[in-house]
Amino acid sequence: xxxxxxxxxxxxxxxxxxxxxxxxxxxxxxxxxxxxxxxxxxxxxxxxxxxxxxxxxxxxxxxxxxxxxxxxxxxxxxxxxxxxxxxxxxxxxxxxxxxxx
Numbered sequence: 001x002x003x004x005x006x007x008x009x010x011x012x013x014x015x016x017x018x019x020x021x022x023x024x025x026x027x028x029x030x031x032x033x034x035x036x037x038x039x040x041x042x043x044x045x046x047x048x049x050x051x052x053x054x055x056x057x058x059x060x061x062x063x064x065x066x067x068x069x070x071x072x073x074x075x076x077x078x079x080x081x082x083x084x085x086x087x088x089x090x091x092x093x094x095x096x097x098x099x100x101x
Contacts, residue, residue: 050087
């Protein structure tokens with residue numbers, strides 16, 4: 001069962017990587033990220049998403065009764081780090097965009 005969970009996680013990450021690659025490679029994707037009027041909305045939602053991922057992974061790590069199977073703590077640490085990376089990269093992008101004019 002843990003192998004299935006790991007495979008799902010890997011599949012989701014791979015799908016996201018491929019989707020993001022093609023989105024950011026496209027000129028509309030670059031425009032949306034760096035120069036569009038709604039770029040701050042994307043960043044705000046990504047920051048909130050990353051913080052939520054961090055919170056949920058930390059909460060679940062310290063409340064293992066949520067799952068019916070035992071999940072190793074490194075899964076929650078990895079999820080926490082990924083959420084932090086997501087929030088951080090968008091916060092920095094937002095900061096650079098608005099304070100580096």
